[in-house]
Amino acid sequence: MPRNTSSTPDKSGRWIVSKFGGPDVLKWDSWDPFAETLPADHVIVRIITAGIAGTDNIQRVGGYPDPRCSKPGFTLGYDFIGEVVALGSEASKRNPLSVGDRVTAMDGIGAHATHIILPAAELIRVEKTDDPVKFCAIPLNYSTAFGMLKRAVTNLVPGSSILIGSASGGVGTAVAELVNAFxxxxxxxxxxxxxxxxxxxxxxxxxxxRRAPDLVNQVRALTGGEGVDVAYDAVGSDESIQKSLQATKKDVGQVIVIGAMSEIAVDGSGVRQQEADLHTLLQQRLQSRVAFWSVISNYKVAQPKLWHGDLQRVFEKVRSGELSPTIAKLFRLRDAVKAHETLISGTDVKGKMLFIVDEDLATQHGL
Structure with missing residues (x-):
């Protein structure tokens, strides 16, 4: 087995959320995927790179609207680039994969590990020549951004205006880069x-x-007093949603809420409201011209063929050199606690953060 960048470089393992809370609740588990009974339609993938995102923050503190995250004991990690190392007896019938193929997936959990076991149907083949760092940014961040621009709204014609909340983060950066690339x-x-x-x-x-008391007036001044056609809101608080709505065109402007970062305690130790999950809280805040949009439920699950086709379009932009995803910071897998502390502070985050799990690749990048 190739060496990995975890605290057990010659052994496989995964990070476990031992209880809901701050970064120090993450515990390393020496887990052997090959000791598991592999379902017939599943595949074992050796992870090369894994994405780090704001959703990891929400899952770690609790309240994320996914039953797999409802109790501690799960592994974080929304997306990855990896290599197929074992296939169940029926896996190739579900997806024509072979040992050694490079793949990616956006399963929502499980990627902060040396290996992951997934249904073959969940995996998307990528080329061995595709940069595993650049391509690892695409499934969650750039797929989310593309869907926000093309699928969550219908009124973005050339010449339209948008307000990107948290514009320097992973998804905000992706939105801007996709607007330019396409x-x-x-x-x-x-x-x-x-x-x-x-x-x-x-x-x-x-x-x-983002903290300017006259933020709405500034946005209106930049749009000839009209406001933007669409505002994308990643904070999700009542105040943030109202400001976003006020910054849009009267009667026709739309607000697309994509997150609830306001519900996480400033120090990342927990959620502010324990009585309801974040999806329920957001639903309570929706109103006319305000909608919640999820890359999983509204895109990947509801429109799988469309999502897959859009993902391939973004892949091709990277292969052609028209798009080069911005990578904010790279971490070794052993540095998960540090990565989460960086995620909470947001100080140096400009683009996508990643774990490099493969030791040889980490060395190439000077880690």
Missing amino acids: KMDLKMIGTCSPSKFDYIKSLGVIPVD
Whole structure:
């Protein structure tokens, strides 16, 4: 088995959420996937790179609307690039894969590990020549962003304007880069802290201080007093949603809520409201012209062929060089606690964060 970047480099394993709470609840588990009984239609994949995202933060503290995360004991990690190392007896009938194939998936959990076991039908083949760092950013972040732009709304024609909440983060960066790569001709305004203004300007986005008391007026001034056609809100609080709505065009502007980061305690130790899961809380805040959009339920599950086709379109943009996903920071798998601390602070996060799990690849990137 190739060496990995965990604390047990010659052995397989995974990070476990031992209880809901801050980064220190993550515990390393020396787990042998080959000792498991492999279902006939499943595949064992050796993970090469794994994505780190805001959803990991929410899952770790509890309240994430997925029954697999309802109790501690699960492994975080939404997406990955990996190599097929074993197939169940019926797996190749569900998906024409072979040992040694490179694959990706967006399963929602399980990727912060050296290996993952998934149904063959969940896996999407990528080329061995595809950069496992750049391509690992695509399934969650760039797929979410593409769906936000093309599938969550219907009124974004050339010349339209959008407000990107948390514009310097992984999804915000992806939105801006996809607008440019696909030549969508949209006016982009983005919220972030002043220290990141230069960064989002480099993406073609007009920056606005996310804490500015006159944020709505600034956005309206930048759009000739009208407001934007669509505002994307990753915070999800009552206040944030109202500001987003006020920043859109009167009577016709739309707000697309994609997250509930406001519900996490500032120190990342838990959720603010224990009585309801985050999906329920968001549903209670929806109103006319405000909708919640999920890349899993509204896109991958509800429209699987469309989602898969869109994913391939983004892949091709990366292969052609028209799109180069921005990677904020790379971590060795053993540094999961540190990665989550960085995720909570957000100070240096400009783009997508990743674990490099394969030791040789980590060495190539100077880790």
